[in-house]
Amino acid sequence: MPITQIDLETGAPKELTHDAVRPQANGSTVWLDIPAPTEDDLNWLANQYHFHPLAIEDCRNFDQRSKVESYEGYLFISVDAIVRNNGDLSAFELESFLSHDYLITVHREPLKALDEMRTRCSSDSRTGKYRADMLLYQIVDHMVDAIFPLLDEMEDEIDELEDLVLDKPTQEALHRVFNLKRQLVFLRKVIGPMRDAIDILADTRYDFIDSSTAFYYRDTYDHLVRIYDLIETSRDLLGNSLDAYLSTVSNRLNEVMKRLTLLTTIFMPISFIVGFGGMNFTQWIPFDSQIAFAVLLALLIVVPTGMLMWFRRSKWV
Numbered sequence: 001m002p003i004t005q006i007d008l009e010t011g012a013p014k015e016l017t018h019d020a021v022r023p024q025a026n027g028s029t030v031w032l033d034i035p036a037p038t039e040d041d042l043n044w045l046a047n048q049y050h051f052h053p054l055a056i057e058d059c060r061n062f063d064q065r066s067k068v069e070s071y072e073g074y075l076f077i078s079v080d081a082i083v084r085n086n087g088d089l090s091a092f093e094l095e096s097f098l099s100h101d102y103l104i105t106v107h108r109e110p111l112k113a114l115d116e117m118r119t120r121c122s123s124d125s126r127t128g129k130y131r132a133d134m135l136l137y138q139i140v141d142h143m144v145d146a147i148f149p150l151l152d153e154m155e156d157e158i159d160e161l162e163d164l165v166l167d168k169p170t171q172e173a174l175h176r177v178f179n180l181k182r183q184l185v186f187l188r189k190v191i192g193p194m195r196d197a198i199d200i201l202a203d204t205r206y207d208f209i210d211s212s213t214a215f216y217y218r219d220t221y222d223h224l225v226r227i228y229d230l231i232e233t234s235r236d237l238l239g240n241s242l243d244a245y246l247s248t249v250s251n252r253l254n255e256v257m258k259r260l261t262l263l264t265t266i267f268m269p270i271s272f273i274v275g276f277g278g279m280n281f282t283q284w285i286p287f288d289s290q291i292a293f294a295v296l297l298a299l300l301i302v303v304p305t306g307m308l309m310w311f312r313r314s315k316w317v
Contacts, residue, residue, distance in 0.1 A: 003041070004033040006121050029132050031121070032104045033114060045104070051097060052076070059106045062093045066194035068201060074099040075208050077136070079197060080190050081111050081143045084150050089183045091190050094143070096136055098208050103132040105139070113142035133213045140198065141220050144227070147191075151230050154180060158237050165245040169252075177242050184238065188231050195224040262311060266304045273299050 034041050037059060046056050055076040058064050069076040075098040080091040092111060097104040105114060117139050121130075130138070157180060164173045201209055202217035209217065273296065 004031075004035075004118065006031040006033075006118065028101065029130070029135075030102045031132070031135055032102065033118070034104065034106045035110065036108055037106050041106075045097075045106075049074075049097070049104070055095075055097070059095045062095075062108050064093065064095075066190070066197040068197050070206060075206060077197065077201070079140055079143065079194055081113060082147050082150060082187065082190065084153070087179065087183075089150075089186050091186075094139070096139075098132055098136055100132065100208060103135050111143075112146070113139050116142060131210065131213070133209050134216070137213060137216045137220065141216070141223075144198075144220050144223050147187075147227055148223075151227065151234065154183065155230075155234055155237075158234060158241060161241050162237070162244065165241055166248060169245045169248045174242075174245055177238060177245065181235070181238050181242075184231055184235050188228070188235075191224060191228050191231065195221065195228060198224055266307050269303045269307070270300060273303065 034045075037045075039060075042056050042060055045051055045059075046053070051074070052071050055069070055071065058076070058078065064078045066079050067077075075096075077096040077098060079094050079096070081094060083090045083092060092109040093107065094111060094114075095106040097106075107114070117135070120138075157176070161173060161176055161180070164170075165177070198217055198221045202214050202221050204211050204214045
């Protein structure tokens with residue numbers, strides 16, 4: 001795919017090939033965006049800007065956790081954009097090379113933050129005031145802010161699950177609980193390193209981040225801290241939902257076992273009476289008598305009825 005070059009003095013995006021890209025001059029700041037990089041793109045970056053082979057390797061594999069690495073003349077920054085499709089979370093990496101006069105972004109998947117920033121650069125009259133560090137802040141801040149709606153959506157699902165596991169604890173509800181728990185664990189593993197990386201950028205330990213821009217990175221860091229706290233809260237709520245599910249299922253099982261036990265208890269004397277009255281002799285126990293037979297039938301009704309009344313009075317039923 002062609003490289004998008006945006007001169008922050010003019011704000012006009014241009015899609016160019018390798019040969020058409022020209023280094024920035026006269027103190028201007030340039031943003032180069034390289035989507036779905038090929039080997040030719042990575043080799044061009046290594047030859048044109050002399051980036052370290054390890055940084056180029058990270059752009060080739062896209063399996064890095066968020067981090068900030070300092071090289072001579074530039075910073076290599078890796079962050080993640082969180083996307084949720086059909087209830088599953090995915091992390092799309094954005095690798096960035098930041099210097100005083102350029103920002104180079106490399107990514108495999110299309111990122112909404114970059115698309116909106118390109119649109120803003122072409123339409124905002126203040127684009128010329130953006131430095132490379134401020135431009136990177138704008139991109140990262142958009143990626144971070146996009147996480148809050150995802151958390152709100154997941155919190156609504158957790159609230160729904162809390163009501164569902166109390167009213168109707170099904171296997172489907174249990175599957176949803178574990179699915180959400182897996183997503184929160186994934187989100188926690190992504191946000192933790194990203195929070196640390198933004199904290200480094202807000203620390204002004206590198207000359208590539210202006211002290212005035214560091215305040216904005218601190219704000220983004222605060223957002224990530226808040227997101228991390230929300231994740232922990234959601235995990236606690238989800239754990240409570242799982243406990244409620246297990247407790248509800250256990251209580252229902254206890255109720256079933258209680259009813260079965262009561263039925264067994266009621267039928268025990270009935271079985272005894274029927275077995276005793278069905279004995280096949282009449283010398284001492286003349287059950288062939290009509291009176292004895294009527295007494296036997298009466299016992300079959302009175303005994304279970306009396307037991308039920310006793311159970312109700314004892315509040316066992």
